[in-house]
Amino acid sequence: MSEIYKKKIPLLITAFFLFIVILEYFLAVPFLKTVGLELQSWAVLIVAFAIGLGGVNITKHHLLRISNRDEDWYLSIWLLFLLALFVVVGIGFGQQSTYFKWLYINVYGALSSTTYSVLALFITSAAFRAFRARNFDASVLLISGFLVLIGNTPASASIWGGFPLIQEWIMKVPTAASTRVIVIGAALGMVTLALRIITGKETGFLGGAGEE
Amino acid sequence: MLESGRVISFISIVLMFATVYYMLRKAEKEKVPHIRRIPALDAIDEAVGRATELGKPVLCHMGQTSRGVRGEWAGAILAGLSIMSHVASLCARLGARLIVAPAYPELLPLVIETVRDSYIAEGNLEGFKEDDIRFFSNQQWPWATGIMGTMEREKPAAHIGVGPFHGESLIIAEAGARVKAMSILGTPRKSQITFLIACADYTLIGEEVYAAGAYLSKDPGQIGTIAGQDWVKMAAIVLMILCTLTATLGSDILLNILKM
Numbered sequence: 001m002s003e004i005y006k007k008k009i010p011l012l013i014t015a016f017f018l019f020i021v022i023l024e025y026f027l028a029v030p031f032l033k034t035v036g037l038e039l040q041s042w043a044v045l046i047v048a049f050a051i052g053l054g055g056v057n058i059t060k061h062h063l064l065r066i067s068n069r070d071e072d073w074y075l076s077i078w079l080l081f082l083l084a085l086f087v088v089v090g091i092g093f094g095q096q097s098t099y100f101k102w103l104y105i106n107v108y109g110a111l112s113s114t115t116y117s118v119l120a121l122f123i124t125s126a127a128f129r130a131f132r133a134r135n136f137d138a139s140v141l142l143i144s145g146f147l148v149l150i151g152n153t154p155a156s157a158s159i160w161g162g163f164p165l166i167q168e169w170i171m172k173v174p175t176a177a178s179t180r181v182i183v184i185g186a187a188l189g190m191v192t193l194a195l196r197i198i199t200g201k202e203t204g205f206l207g208g209a210g211e212e
Numbered sequence: 213m214l215e216s217g218r219v220i221s222f223i224s225i226v227l228m229f230a231t232v233y234y235m236l237r238k239a240e241k242e243k244v245p246h247i248r249r250i251p252a253l254d255a256i257d258e259a260v261g262r263a264t265e266l267g268k269p270v271l272c273h274m275g276q277t278s279r280g281v282r283g284e285w286a287g288a289i290l291a292g293l294s295i296m297s298h299v300a301s302l303c304a305r306l307g308a309r310l311i312v313a314p315a316y317p318e319l320l321p322l323v324i325e326t327v328r329d330s331y332i333a334e335g336n337l338e339g340f341k342e343d344d345i346r347f348f349s350n351q352q353w354p355w356a357t358g359i360m361g362t363m364e365r366e367k368p369a370a371h372i373g374v375g376p377f378h379g380e381s382l383i384i385a386e387a388g389a390r391v392k393a394m395s396i397l398g399t400p401r402k403s404q405i406t407f408l409i410a411c412a413d414y415t416l417i418g419e420e421v422y423a424a425g426a427y428l429s430k431d432p433g434q435i436g437t438i439a440g441q442d443w444v445k446m447a448a449i450v451l452m453i454l455c456t457l458t459a460t461l462g463s464d465i466l467l468n469i470l471k472m
Contacts, residue, residue, distance in 0.1 A: 006325070006329070022225070025215070025218070026214060026215055026218050026221070026222040026225075027213060027214060027215065028213060028214065028215045028216075029213070040282070043282045044282075046318055047280060047282065047317065047318050050316075050317035050318035050319075050320065051317050051350070053317055053320050053321070053347075054317035054320060054347040054349075054350065057320060057345075057346070057347040058346075058347060058348070060343070061343055061346055064343055071365065072365075108354075111353070111354075111357070112351075112352075112353035112354070115353040115356055115357050115360075115380075115383070116353060116379070118360075118383055119379065119382060119383060122382050122383055122386040122387075123382060125386060125389075126382060126385070126386050126389075126407065126410045126411050127410070129389070129410065129411070130409070130410035130411075179402045181418075182400075182402050182405065182417060182418040182419075183402055183418070184445075184448060185418045185419035185445065186400035186402075186418040186419050186421070186422065188228070188419060188441050188444055188445055188448070189287075189400070189418065189419030189420075189421065189422030189423060189441065190287040190288075190400070190422055191225065191228055191229075191232075191441075192228075192232050192422065192423075192437050192438070192440070192441040193287050193290065193291065193422045193425070194287065195229050195232050195233065195236075195437060196236075196425070196426065196434060196437055197290070199233070199236065201236065201431065201433050201434050201437070202290075202294070202425050202426070202429075202434065203429075204293070204294025204295075204297050204298070204424075204425035204428065204429060205290040205291075205293035205294050205297070205322075205326075205425070206297075206322075206326065
């Protein structure tokens, strides 16, 4: 019973809707188009409800942290306060209200920009580790990375006219060829995965990978 | 009946499904095809074993994309879920603590059930902690901040994340490297693969992500589909060569056929 409830029914539902969406894309049948649009609306609704579920998960986790007096537990109080504030202002005044926009720009926007700015630091530390001539492959990466970097600098052409040309060649020939291989391979992989799901072979995402 | 401009795509999909399905059946009935090793997937056992020995947790996630399982990266998220399920089984078997951080609220119940089932299957239900399945946000930067915070607070020994990534990929990969977590990361997104290669110990690239479930299951039929996919890939290469040749000779007949 558990196998039917936990594996077979979800797989049947997944396969059915996958099939409908595939047909809707390829066939010019108005009924299928309507069904496709309806399915998209369902998905939006499910996600909207699921956000509430996510909110409950966050609240539970942080209430537990507060009650256990875990490290930095007082930050959880601050998080829950902000969570409640956004919900109250968003529902009470609407997402287009000045209050909500102020909160969004000055709290959410500022914090997002701060996290994003960490990239500048991490790019340097990642480059420091990646660009080391440990073996032949790493040396090729180091040299080509250096040439692309220097070719992108405005002063490169005045140092030597060949730098921008080499940079352009690296980006347009070996880089483009290798990324296309990845894109084509990934597209074929996705179609194969869809077939495995439709035929009920791929069940790993429902739990139990490696149990066959 | 068929949408204009999608006729050849439809025929290609049907032919591809037929080829892959034929190889699936053949592998089930006859010989299982040999597929090359995928080091990143083989390293999962080592990463979980290391975490168990060090007494530190394993952090697992399925990447992040704002459209969640509704968008073009749904397949990659499902592949990430398959890997997460495998990691959960290993953690339950070895007794390592598992922290899962899904960025998709719609998958939260599925993730909780999958991890719980893995612990039940391994006879270690008392090791399952629902509080270790943490939803930070479905938005890019709050989720990345949650991952960074978890890295700094919990100091996981293994960081396993397969799925779609955007600009946050470098941040979370580097956060793992800072706490010396063994990183196994993968994505089919070409723009983020370079960052993962630079920062992670092992990387799943492109189609390896989608093959993960089949590879880990060791099921003959599923492995057969990967062999079928390789046949389609060869056909695509032949087609590309033919298109290049005809275009070089000044004919666009093949290109026009493909646009149908």
